[in-house]
Amino acid sequence: MKGQQIIYMINILKIGENATHDSTFIVDRPLGHPAYLLLLIKTPASFFIDAANSSEFKARNHSTDNLLNIPKDCAVIFKPYQKHLYGAASDCQYTDNWMHIDKATLSMPDNFPFGNPIQLHNPDDFYNLFHLINSEFYGSAPHKQTILNSLTDALIKMITDESKTTEFPDLYYELAALREKIYSSPQNDWKINDMAKSLNISCGYLHYIYKHFFNTTCIADVIESRIQSACELLSSTNKTIEEISLQCGYKNVEHFIRQFKKSQNITPAKYRKAHIITQRISPYRSQRS
Template sequence: MLQIIQGGYNFTHPDGVTIDRPNGIEHYAFVLFKSKTNVIINNQSYVVDRNSYILIRPSTSYLYCDLEKPFINDWFHCNGDEDLADLLSHLDIPVDTPMRAVDPLHLSKYIFDLHHINFQGGPLCEQIIDADLKSFFLKLSNMQQQRAALPELSNRYLSEFSELRNQIYLTPQIQQSVDSLAAQLNLSKSYFQHIYKDLFGCPVTVDIIKSRLEYAKFLLDSSLLSVAAVSKMCGYANESHFMRQFKKYVGVTPSQYKSRQHP
Protein backbone atom coordinates (compact mmCIF):
# COMPACT_ATOMS: atom_id res chain seq x y z
CA MET A 1 0.00 0.00 0.00
CA LEU A 2 1.30 3.46 -0.95
CA GLN A 3 1.57 5.99 1.87
CA ILE A 4 2.15 9.74 2.28
CA ILE A 5 4.82 10.26 4.95
CA GLN A 6 4.80 14.07 5.05
CA GLY A 7 4.58 17.02 2.70
CA GLY A 8 3.60 20.60 2.03
CA TYR A 9 1.57 22.64 -0.44
CA ASN A 10 2.63 26.05 -1.75
CA PHE A 11 5.37 26.24 0.89
CA THR A 12 6.86 29.74 0.77
CA HIS A 13 10.31 30.68 2.08
CA PRO A 14 10.64 34.49 1.84
CA ASP A 15 14.41 34.39 2.43
CA GLY A 16 15.07 31.34 0.27
CA VAL A 17 15.97 27.81 1.33
CA THR A 18 18.62 25.11 1.06
CA ILE A 19 17.67 21.45 1.46
CA ASP A 20 20.72 19.21 1.75
CA ARG A 21 20.37 15.44 1.97
CA PRO A 22 23.88 14.01 1.36
CA ASN A 23 22.68 10.49 2.20
CA GLY A 24 19.20 10.91 0.77
CA ILE A 25 16.12 9.86 2.73
CA GLU A 26 14.48 6.48 3.22
CA HIS A 27 11.41 7.38 1.16
CA TYR A 28 10.64 8.71 -2.31
CA ALA A 29 10.59 12.52 -2.48
CA PHE A 30 8.52 14.46 -5.03
CA VAL A 31 9.11 18.20 -5.42
CA LEU A 32 7.27 20.63 -7.70
CA PHE A 33 9.38 23.78 -8.01
CA LYS A 34 7.47 27.04 -8.31
CA SER A 35 10.68 29.11 -8.23
CA LYS A 36 13.93 28.89 -10.15
CA THR A 37 16.18 26.44 -8.32
CA ASN A 38 19.64 24.92 -8.35
CA VAL A 39 19.38 21.13 -7.97
CA ILE A 40 22.37 18.86 -7.34
CA ILE A 41 21.57 15.17 -7.51
CA ASN A 42 24.18 12.41 -7.50
CA ASN A 43 26.80 15.17 -7.94
CA GLN A 44 25.11 16.36 -11.16
CA SER A 45 24.09 20.04 -11.09
CA TYR A 46 20.98 21.44 -12.83
CA VAL A 47 19.46 24.90 -13.10
CA VAL A 48 15.76 24.13 -12.85
CA ASP A 49 13.13 26.61 -14.04
CA ARG A 50 9.90 27.19 -12.15
CA ASN A 51 7.09 24.74 -12.96
CA SER A 52 9.49 21.81 -13.04
CA TYR A 53 9.49 18.72 -10.83
CA ILE A 54 11.71 15.89 -9.71
CA LEU A 55 11.00 12.46 -8.21
CA ILE A 56 13.92 11.31 -6.06
CA ARG A 57 14.53 7.68 -5.16
CA PRO A 58 15.27 6.56 -1.58
CA SER A 59 18.91 6.99 -0.52
CA THR A 60 19.75 9.25 -3.48
CA SER A 61 22.07 12.11 -2.53
CA TYR A 62 20.48 15.48 -3.33
CA LEU A 63 20.59 19.18 -2.58
CA TYR A 64 18.47 22.04 -3.84
CA CYS A 65 18.64 25.77 -3.12
CA ASP A 66 16.88 28.90 -4.30
CA LEU A 67 17.96 30.94 -7.31
CA GLU A 68 15.20 33.47 -6.69
CA LYS A 69 13.22 34.68 -3.69
CA PRO A 70 10.74 33.93 -2.36
CA PHE A 71 11.25 30.20 -2.86
CA ILE A 72 7.96 28.32 -3.33
CA ASN A 73 7.32 24.61 -3.82
CA ASP A 74 4.91 21.73 -3.35
CA TRP A 75 6.34 18.49 -2.05
CA PHE A 76 5.67 15.15 -0.45
CA HIS A 77 7.52 12.07 0.75
CA CYS A 78 5.88 8.74 0.05
CA ASN A 79 6.54 5.06 0.48
CA GLY A 80 5.26 1.86 -1.02
CA ASP A 81 8.21 -0.50 -1.09
CA GLU A 82 8.23 -2.74 -4.16
CA ASP A 83 4.67 -1.76 -5.14
CA LEU A 84 5.73 1.84 -5.81
CA ALA A 85 8.97 0.88 -7.57
CA ASP A 86 7.03 -1.49 -9.84
CA LEU A 87 4.40 1.17 -10.60
CA LEU A 88 7.01 3.80 -11.50
CA SER A 89 8.85 1.33 -13.71
CA HIS A 90 5.63 0.28 -15.45
CA LEU A 91 4.67 3.92 -16.09
CA ASP A 92 8.20 4.78 -17.22
CA ILE A 93 8.33 7.81 -14.89
CA PRO A 94 11.86 9.31 -14.79
CA VAL A 95 13.52 9.40 -11.37
CA ASP A 96 16.43 11.51 -10.09
CA THR A 97 16.05 13.80 -13.13
CA PRO A 98 14.40 17.26 -13.24
CA MET A 99 11.45 17.36 -15.63
CA ARG A 100 9.42 20.23 -17.04
CA ALA A 101 5.80 19.98 -15.86
CA VAL A 102 3.31 19.78 -18.72
CA ASP A 103 0.42 21.21 -16.68
CA PRO A 104 1.84 22.63 -13.42
CA LEU A 105 -1.45 24.17 -12.31
CA HIS A 106 -3.28 20.85 -12.24
CA LEU A 107 -0.23 19.01 -10.93
CA SER A 108 -0.20 21.40 -7.97
CA LYS A 109 -3.93 20.83 -7.44
CA TYR A 110 -3.39 17.06 -7.35
CA ILE A 111 -0.77 17.56 -4.63
CA PHE A 112 -3.15 19.81 -2.69
CA ASP A 113 -5.84 17.10 -2.87
CA LEU A 114 -3.37 14.49 -1.57
CA HIS A 115 -2.50 16.65 1.42
CA HIS A 116 -6.14 17.51 2.05
CA ILE A 117 -7.32 13.91 2.33
CA ASN A 118 -4.23 13.00 4.38
CA PHE A 119 -5.00 15.82 6.82
CA GLN A 120 -8.72 15.02 6.86
CA GLY A 121 -8.16 11.46 8.10
CA GLY A 122 -11.02 9.02 8.59
CA PRO A 123 -11.44 5.25 8.64
CA LEU A 124 -10.78 4.89 4.90
CA CYS A 125 -7.98 7.45 4.70
CA GLU A 126 -5.19 4.93 4.09
CA GLN A 127 -7.07 3.26 1.23
CA ILE A 128 -7.92 6.65 -0.31
CA ILE A 129 -4.30 7.80 -0.09
CA ASP A 130 -3.15 4.55 -1.72
CA ALA A 131 -5.63 5.02 -4.58
CA ASP A 132 -4.91 8.77 -4.93
CA LEU A 133 -1.13 8.28 -5.04
CA LYS A 134 -1.51 5.67 -7.76
CA SER A 135 -3.83 8.07 -9.58
CA PHE A 136 -1.29 10.89 -9.17
CA PHE A 137 1.49 8.90 -10.82
CA LEU A 138 -0.86 7.68 -13.56
CA LYS A 139 -1.82 11.29 -14.31
CA LEU A 140 1.83 12.36 -14.23
CA SER A 141 2.74 9.67 -16.75
CA ASN A 142 -0.27 10.49 -18.89
CA MET A 143 0.68 14.17 -19.04
CA GLN A 144 4.25 13.34 -20.06
CA GLN A 145 3.05 10.97 -22.77
CA GLN A 146 0.71 13.65 -24.06
CA ARG A 147 3.65 16.03 -24.27
CA ALA A 148 5.73 13.48 -26.16
CA ALA A 149 2.90 13.10 -28.68
CA LEU A 150 2.63 16.85 -29.32
CA PRO A 151 3.75 18.22 -32.68
CA GLU A 152 7.24 19.71 -32.40
CA LEU A 153 5.94 23.23 -32.94
CA SER A 154 3.36 23.02 -30.13
CA ASN A 155 5.91 21.44 -27.79
CA ARG A 156 8.23 24.39 -28.34
CA TYR A 157 5.59 26.74 -26.93
CA LEU A 158 4.68 24.57 -23.92
CA SER A 159 6.58 26.54 -21.26
CA GLU A 160 5.20 29.95 -22.28
CA PHE A 161 1.65 28.69 -22.66
CA SER A 162 1.76 26.85 -19.31
CA GLU A 163 2.79 30.10 -17.60
CA LEU A 164 -0.06 31.89 -19.33
CA ARG A 165 -2.58 29.23 -18.34
CA ASN A 166 -1.43 29.53 -14.73
CA GLN A 167 -2.00 33.27 -15.00
CA ILE A 168 -5.56 32.70 -16.23
CA TYR A 169 -6.44 30.41 -13.31
CA LEU A 170 -4.65 32.46 -10.66
CA THR A 171 -6.28 35.78 -11.66
CA PRO A 172 -9.90 34.92 -12.52
CA GLN A 173 -11.05 38.36 -11.38
CA ILE A 174 -9.17 40.06 -14.23
CA GLN A 175 -11.04 40.40 -17.49
CA GLN A 176 -8.89 38.80 -20.17
CA SER A 177 -9.52 38.73 -23.90
CA VAL A 178 -8.07 36.26 -26.37
CA ASP A 179 -6.51 39.20 -28.21
CA SER A 180 -4.67 40.44 -25.11
CA LEU A 181 -3.45 36.95 -24.21
CA ALA A 182 -2.17 36.35 -27.74
CA ALA A 183 -0.42 39.72 -27.65
CA GLN A 184 1.49 38.68 -24.52
CA LEU A 185 3.16 35.95 -26.57
CA ASN A 186 3.46 38.10 -29.72
CA LEU A 187 1.25 35.70 -31.68
CA SER A 188 -1.75 36.28 -33.91
CA LYS A 189 -5.12 35.51 -32.35
CA SER A 190 -5.88 32.56 -34.65
CA TYR A 191 -2.41 31.00 -34.26
CA PHE A 192 -2.53 31.47 -30.50
CA GLN A 193 -5.90 29.71 -30.29
CA HIS A 194 -4.65 26.83 -32.45
CA ILE A 195 -1.54 26.21 -30.30
CA TYR A 196 -3.50 26.57 -27.03
CA LYS A 197 -6.01 23.90 -28.03
CA ASP A 198 -3.22 21.62 -29.27
CA LEU A 199 -1.48 21.88 -25.90
CA PHE A 200 -4.38 21.69 -23.46
CA GLY A 201 -7.19 20.05 -25.38
CA CYS A 202 -9.68 22.89 -24.95
CA PRO A 203 -10.16 26.42 -26.30
CA VAL A 204 -8.65 29.24 -24.25
CA THR A 205 -12.13 30.75 -23.88
CA VAL A 206 -13.25 27.62 -22.00
CA ASP A 207 -10.34 27.94 -19.56
CA ILE A 208 -11.15 31.61 -18.97
CA ILE A 209 -14.75 30.69 -18.14
CA LYS A 210 -13.72 27.73 -15.96
CA SER A 211 -11.26 29.84 -13.98
CA ARG A 212 -13.97 32.38 -13.19
CA LEU A 213 -16.57 29.78 -12.28
CA GLU A 214 -14.18 27.79 -10.06
CA TYR A 215 -13.45 31.00 -8.18
CA ALA A 216 -17.17 31.78 -8.02
CA LYS A 217 -17.89 28.35 -6.51
CA PHE A 218 -15.14 28.93 -3.94
CA LEU A 219 -16.63 32.29 -2.95
CA LEU A 220 -20.17 30.89 -2.79
CA ASP A 221 -18.90 27.97 -0.68
CA SER A 222 -16.81 29.99 1.75
CA SER A 223 -18.42 33.41 2.14
CA LEU A 224 -21.73 35.16 2.67
CA LEU A 225 -21.25 37.42 -0.36
CA SER A 226 -24.26 38.09 -2.56
CA VAL A 227 -24.47 36.66 -6.06
CA ALA A 228 -24.00 40.18 -7.44
CA ALA A 229 -20.82 40.68 -5.40
CA VAL A 230 -19.44 37.30 -6.45
CA SER A 231 -20.18 38.16 -10.07
CA LYS A 232 -18.09 41.35 -9.87
CA MET A 233 -15.24 39.62 -8.03
CA CYS A 234 -15.03 37.02 -10.79
CA GLY A 235 -14.59 39.61 -13.53
CA TYR A 236 -18.15 39.76 -14.84
CA ALA A 237 -19.45 43.18 -15.81
CA ASN A 238 -22.96 41.79 -16.23
CA GLU A 239 -24.64 39.75 -13.47
CA SER A 240 -27.13 38.16 -15.87
CA HIS A 241 -24.28 36.91 -18.07
CA PHE A 242 -22.61 35.43 -14.98
CA MET A 243 -25.77 33.60 -13.96
CA ARG A 244 -26.31 32.18 -17.46
CA GLN A 245 -22.74 30.88 -17.69
CA PHE A 246 -22.89 29.44 -14.17
CA LYS A 247 -26.11 27.58 -14.93
CA LYS A 248 -24.72 26.29 -18.25
CA TYR A 249 -21.46 24.91 -16.82
CA VAL A 250 -22.39 24.02 -13.22
CA GLY A 251 -25.96 22.86 -13.83
CA VAL A 252 -27.67 25.08 -11.25
CA THR A 253 -27.97 28.83 -10.72
CA PRO A 254 -25.55 30.59 -8.33
CA SER A 255 -28.38 31.04 -5.82
CA GLN A 256 -29.28 27.36 -5.96
CA TYR A 257 -25.63 26.40 -5.56
CA LYS A 258 -25.26 28.71 -2.57
CA SER A 259 -28.40 27.39 -0.90
CA ARG A 260 -27.02 23.84 -1.16
CA GLN A 261 -23.86 24.90 0.63
CA HIS A 262 -25.59 27.14 3.18
CA PRO A 263 -29.12 25.73 3.70
Protein backbone atom coordinates in the same frame (compact mmCIF):
# COMPACT_ATOMS: atom_id res chain seq x y z
CA MET B 1 -9.07 -15.50 -10.93
CA LYS B 2 -10.46 -16.15 -14.43
CA GLY B 3 -11.30 -12.99 -16.39
CA GLN B 4 -9.54 -10.71 -13.91
CA GLN B 5 -6.99 -8.31 -15.40
CA ILE B 6 -3.47 -8.71 -14.03
CA ILE B 7 -1.80 -5.39 -13.20
CA TYR B 8 1.98 -5.47 -13.02
CA MET B 9 3.96 -3.22 -10.71
CA ILE B 10 6.89 -1.39 -12.28
CA ASN B 11 9.97 -3.23 -11.05
CA ILE B 12 13.13 -1.12 -10.63
CA LEU B 13 16.16 -3.42 -10.79
CA LYS B 14 18.89 -0.89 -10.00
CA ILE B 15 19.01 2.85 -9.40
CA GLY B 16 21.59 5.57 -8.83
CA GLU B 17 21.39 9.29 -8.07
CA ASN B 18 23.95 11.98 -8.87
CA ALA B 19 26.42 9.49 -10.34
CA THR B 20 29.43 11.66 -11.22
CA HIS B 21 32.38 10.75 -13.48
CA ASP B 22 35.39 12.57 -14.93
CA SER B 23 35.80 13.80 -18.50
CA THR B 24 36.96 10.37 -19.73
CA PHE B 25 33.67 8.67 -18.85
CA ILE B 26 31.96 6.69 -21.61
CA VAL B 27 29.29 3.97 -21.77
CA ASP B 28 29.53 1.79 -24.88
CA ARG B 29 27.04 -1.09 -25.11
CA PRO B 30 26.63 -2.05 -28.79
CA LEU B 31 23.91 -4.56 -27.89
CA GLY B 32 22.30 -2.43 -25.21
CA HIS B 33 20.98 -3.85 -21.94
CA PRO B 34 18.27 -6.46 -21.19
CA ALA B 35 16.31 -3.87 -19.16
CA TYR B 36 14.97 -0.40 -19.88
CA LEU B 37 17.51 2.30 -19.00
CA LEU B 38 16.21 5.69 -17.86
CA LEU B 39 18.66 8.59 -17.61
CA LEU B 40 18.26 12.12 -16.28
CA ILE B 41 21.44 13.81 -17.49
CA LYS B 42 22.46 16.82 -15.40
CA THR B 43 25.55 17.93 -17.36
CA PRO B 44 26.42 18.51 -21.02
CA ALA B 45 27.16 15.16 -22.66
CA SER B 46 28.23 13.47 -25.87
CA PHE B 47 25.52 11.21 -27.23
CA PHE B 48 25.03 8.68 -30.01
CA ILE B 49 21.62 9.13 -31.60
CA ASP B 50 20.18 5.90 -32.96
CA ALA B 51 20.08 6.23 -36.76
CA ALA B 52 16.70 4.50 -36.90
CA ASN B 53 15.09 7.22 -34.77
CA SER B 54 17.36 10.17 -35.35
CA SER B 55 16.10 12.18 -38.32
CA GLU B 56 13.70 14.43 -36.40
CA PHE B 57 16.12 14.98 -33.51
CA LYS B 58 19.05 15.79 -35.80
CA ALA B 59 16.91 18.16 -37.85
CA ARG B 60 15.95 20.07 -34.72
CA ASN B 61 19.60 20.26 -33.70
CA HIS B 62 20.89 21.12 -37.20
CA SER B 63 23.22 18.14 -37.26
CA THR B 64 24.08 15.44 -39.79
CA ASP B 65 26.16 13.37 -37.34
CA ASN B 66 24.96 10.54 -35.13
CA LEU B 67 27.28 11.58 -32.28
CA LEU B 68 26.05 14.85 -30.83
CA ASN B 69 26.86 17.14 -27.95
CA ILE B 70 23.69 17.61 -25.94
CA PRO B 71 22.93 20.26 -23.31
CA LYS B 72 22.45 19.59 -19.62
CA ASP B 73 19.05 18.67 -18.20
CA CYS B 74 17.96 16.00 -20.67
CA ALA B 75 16.07 12.74 -20.19
CA VAL B 76 16.68 9.58 -22.23
CA ILE B 77 14.96 6.21 -22.11
CA PHE B 78 16.58 3.26 -23.89
CA LYS B 79 14.47 0.23 -24.69
CA PRO B 80 15.90 -3.23 -23.99
CA TYR B 81 18.82 -4.21 -26.27
CA GLN B 82 19.02 -0.76 -27.89
CA LYS B 83 22.58 0.46 -28.55
CA HIS B 84 24.04 2.71 -25.82
CA LEU B 85 26.88 5.09 -26.60
CA TYR B 86 27.16 8.19 -24.44
CA GLY B 87 29.54 9.90 -22.08
CA ALA B 88 31.11 13.12 -20.88
CA ALA B 89 31.39 16.07 -23.21
CA SER B 90 34.97 17.17 -23.86
CA ASP B 91 36.73 18.58 -20.78
CA CYS B 92 33.58 18.23 -18.64
CA GLN B 93 32.62 15.90 -15.84
CA TYR B 94 29.46 13.87 -16.33
CA THR B 95 26.58 13.53 -13.83
CA ASP B 96 23.30 11.69 -14.17
CA ASN B 97 20.49 9.91 -12.36
CA TRP B 98 19.82 6.45 -13.75
CA MET B 99 17.61 3.41 -13.27
CA HIS B 100 17.14 -0.01 -14.85
CA ILE B 101 13.53 -1.19 -15.13
CA ASP B 102 12.47 -4.78 -15.72
CA LYS B 103 11.21 -4.97 -19.32
CA ALA B 104 8.34 -7.27 -18.30
CA THR B 105 6.87 -4.64 -15.97
CA LEU B 106 6.90 -1.50 -18.11
CA SER B 107 4.61 -0.61 -21.01
CA MET B 108 5.71 2.32 -23.19
CA PRO B 109 3.96 4.03 -26.13
CA ASP B 110 5.01 2.66 -29.51
CA ASN B 111 5.87 6.15 -30.76
CA PHE B 112 8.09 7.10 -27.80
CA PRO B 113 11.47 8.46 -29.04
CA PHE B 114 13.66 5.78 -27.44
CA GLY B 115 17.35 6.70 -27.33
CA ASN B 116 16.77 10.36 -28.18
CA PRO B 117 17.55 13.05 -25.57
CA ILE B 118 14.50 15.02 -24.41
CA GLN B 119 15.15 18.52 -23.11
CA LEU B 120 13.63 19.14 -19.66
CA HIS B 121 12.28 22.66 -19.30
CA ASN B 122 11.58 22.36 -15.56
CA PRO B 123 14.38 19.94 -14.63
CA ASP B 124 14.09 20.37 -10.85
CA ASP B 125 10.62 18.79 -10.98
CA PHE B 126 12.16 15.66 -12.51
CA TYR B 127 15.18 15.60 -10.20
CA ASN B 128 13.04 16.03 -7.10
CA LEU B 129 10.73 13.21 -8.14
CA PHE B 130 13.71 10.97 -8.90
CA HIS B 131 15.11 11.73 -5.43
CA LEU B 132 11.86 10.48 -3.88
CA ILE B 133 12.06 7.30 -5.97
CA ASN B 134 15.68 6.72 -4.99
CA SER B 135 14.94 7.24 -1.28
CA GLU B 136 11.93 4.92 -1.41
CA PHE B 137 13.91 2.24 -3.28
CA TYR B 138 16.43 1.96 -0.44
CA GLY B 139 13.79 2.22 2.28
CA SER B 140 11.64 -0.49 3.84
CA ALA B 141 8.19 1.07 4.21
CA PRO B 142 5.22 -1.36 4.24
CA HIS B 143 3.82 0.12 1.01
CA LYS B 144 7.20 0.57 -0.66
CA GLN B 145 6.38 -1.22 -3.94
CA THR B 146 3.05 0.56 -4.40
CA ILE B 147 4.69 3.94 -3.78
CA LEU B 148 7.59 3.14 -6.12
CA ASN B 149 5.15 2.09 -8.83
CA SER B 150 3.16 5.32 -8.57
CA LEU B 151 6.21 7.60 -8.44
CA THR B 152 8.01 5.86 -11.31
CA ASP B 153 4.87 5.81 -13.43
CA ALA B 154 4.50 9.56 -12.82
CA LEU B 155 8.13 10.21 -13.80
CA ILE B 156 7.79 8.25 -17.04
CA LYS B 157 4.53 9.98 -17.91
CA MET B 158 6.17 13.37 -17.28
CA ILE B 159 9.03 12.45 -19.62
CA THR B 160 6.54 11.21 -22.23
CA ASP B 161 4.60 14.48 -22.01
CA GLU B 162 7.84 16.44 -22.29
CA SER B 163 8.74 14.56 -25.48
CA LYS B 164 5.49 15.71 -27.08
CA THR B 165 6.32 19.40 -26.67
CA THR B 166 9.44 19.30 -28.84
CA GLU B 167 7.69 20.75 -31.91
CA PHE B 168 6.98 24.07 -30.15
CA PRO B 169 8.94 23.75 -26.87
CA ASP B 170 9.30 27.41 -25.91
CA LEU B 171 5.76 28.32 -26.93
CA TYR B 172 4.33 25.37 -25.01
CA TYR B 173 5.78 26.63 -21.73
CA GLU B 174 4.61 30.17 -22.43
CA LEU B 175 1.11 28.79 -23.02
CA ALA B 176 1.28 26.70 -19.85
CA ALA B 177 2.28 29.82 -17.91
CA LEU B 178 -0.63 31.72 -19.47
CA ARG B 179 -3.03 28.94 -18.51
CA GLU B 180 -1.75 29.00 -14.93
CA LYS B 181 -2.36 32.76 -14.79
CA ILE B 182 -5.90 32.31 -16.12
CA TYR B 183 -6.74 29.90 -13.29
CA SER B 184 -4.94 31.89 -10.59
CA SER B 185 -6.49 35.23 -11.63
CA PRO B 186 -10.01 34.59 -12.95
CA GLN B 187 -10.99 38.18 -12.12
CA ASN B 188 -8.72 39.59 -14.84
CA ASP B 189 -10.26 40.96 -18.03
CA TRP B 190 -8.99 38.16 -20.27
CA LYS B 191 -9.22 38.99 -23.98
CA ILE B 192 -8.00 36.90 -26.90
CA ASN B 193 -6.31 39.89 -28.54
CA ASP B 194 -4.31 40.69 -25.41
CA MET B 195 -3.33 37.06 -24.80
CA ALA B 196 -2.18 36.60 -28.41
CA LYS B 197 -0.25 39.87 -28.31
CA SER B 198 1.57 38.83 -25.12
CA LEU B 199 2.80 35.71 -26.96
CA ASN B 200 3.56 37.52 -30.24
CA ILE B 201 1.24 35.26 -32.22
CA SER B 202 -2.04 35.79 -34.08
CA CYS B 203 -5.44 35.19 -32.49
CA GLY B 204 -6.13 32.35 -34.92
CA TYR B 205 -2.84 30.64 -34.16
CA LEU B 206 -3.39 31.06 -30.42
CA HIS B 207 -6.73 29.29 -30.76
CA TYR B 208 -5.15 26.46 -32.78
CA ILE B 209 -2.05 25.88 -30.66
CA TYR B 210 -3.88 26.22 -27.31
CA LYS B 211 -6.40 23.60 -28.44
CA HIS B 212 -3.54 21.42 -29.71
CA PHE B 213 -1.81 21.31 -26.33
CA PHE B 214 -4.70 21.48 -23.84
CA ASN B 215 -7.68 20.11 -25.80
CA THR B 216 -9.72 23.18 -24.94
CA THR B 217 -9.81 26.88 -25.82
CA CYS B 218 -8.54 29.95 -23.98
CA ILE B 219 -12.06 31.26 -23.49
CA ALA B 220 -13.32 27.90 -22.22
CA ASP B 221 -10.52 27.96 -19.63
CA VAL B 222 -11.37 31.55 -18.65
CA ILE B 223 -15.00 30.53 -18.08
CA GLU B 224 -14.01 27.37 -16.20
CA SER B 225 -11.61 29.28 -13.94
CA ARG B 226 -14.33 31.80 -13.09
CA ILE B 227 -16.94 29.14 -12.38
CA GLN B 228 -14.50 27.23 -10.15
CA SER B 229 -13.74 30.40 -8.22
CA ALA B 230 -17.44 31.22 -7.91
CA CYS B 231 -18.22 27.74 -6.56
CA GLU B 232 -15.56 28.15 -3.90
CA LEU B 233 -16.82 31.60 -2.88
CA LEU B 234 -20.47 30.52 -2.85
CA SER B 235 -19.77 27.60 -0.54
CA SER B 236 -17.31 29.28 1.81
CA THR B 237 -18.23 32.98 2.12
CA ASN B 238 -21.23 35.17 2.88
CA LYS B 239 -20.60 37.49 -0.07
CA THR B 240 -23.60 38.40 -2.20
CA ILE B 241 -24.10 36.92 -5.67
CA GLU B 242 -23.28 40.31 -7.18
CA GLU B 243 -20.07 40.64 -5.16
CA ILE B 244 -18.99 37.16 -6.22
CA SER B 245 -19.75 37.83 -9.88
CA LEU B 246 -17.56 40.95 -9.78
CA GLN B 247 -14.76 39.14 -7.93
CA CYS B 248 -14.81 36.41 -10.60
CA GLY B 249 -14.42 38.86 -13.48
CA TYR B 250 -18.03 39.38 -14.54
CA LYS B 251 -19.19 42.93 -15.21
CA ASN B 252 -22.82 41.88 -15.38
CA VAL B 253 -24.44 39.73 -12.68
CA GLU B 254 -27.14 38.44 -15.05
CA HIS B 255 -24.45 37.17 -17.42
CA PHE B 256 -22.71 35.47 -14.50
CA ILE B 257 -25.93 33.73 -13.42
CA ARG B 258 -26.64 32.51 -16.97
CA GLN B 259 -23.10 31.19 -17.43
CA PHE B 260 -23.03 29.57 -14.00
CA LYS B 261 -26.35 27.79 -14.61
CA LYS B 262 -25.16 26.60 -18.03
CA SER B 263 -22.04 25.11 -16.44
CA GLN B 264 -23.49 23.68 -13.21
CA ASN B 265 -27.15 23.09 -14.21
CA ILE B 266 -28.19 25.09 -11.15
CA THR B 267 -28.37 28.76 -10.20
CA PRO B 268 -25.71 30.30 -7.93
CA ALA B 269 -28.28 30.76 -5.14
CA LYS B 270 -29.36 27.11 -5.25
CA TYR B 271 -25.73 25.98 -5.46
CA ARG B 272 -24.95 27.96 -2.31
CA LYS B 273 -27.89 26.45 -0.47
CA ALA B 274 -26.76 22.93 -1.41
CA HIS B 275 -23.05 23.42 -0.73
CA ILE B 276 -22.71 26.03 2.00
CA ILE B 277 -20.07 25.09 4.55
CA THR B 278 -21.65 25.44 8.00
CA GLN B 279 -19.47 27.24 10.49
CA ARG B 280 -19.54 25.45 13.84
CA ILE B 281 -18.14 26.51 17.18
CA SER B 282 -15.31 24.24 18.27
CA PRO B 283 -16.22 22.02 21.25
CA TYR B 284 -12.69 22.61 22.49
CA ARG B 285 -13.05 26.37 22.94
CA SER B 286 -11.89 27.64 26.29
CA GLN B 287 -14.48 27.78 29.06
CA ARG B 288 -14.70 30.39 31.79
CA SER B 289 -13.89 28.85 35.20
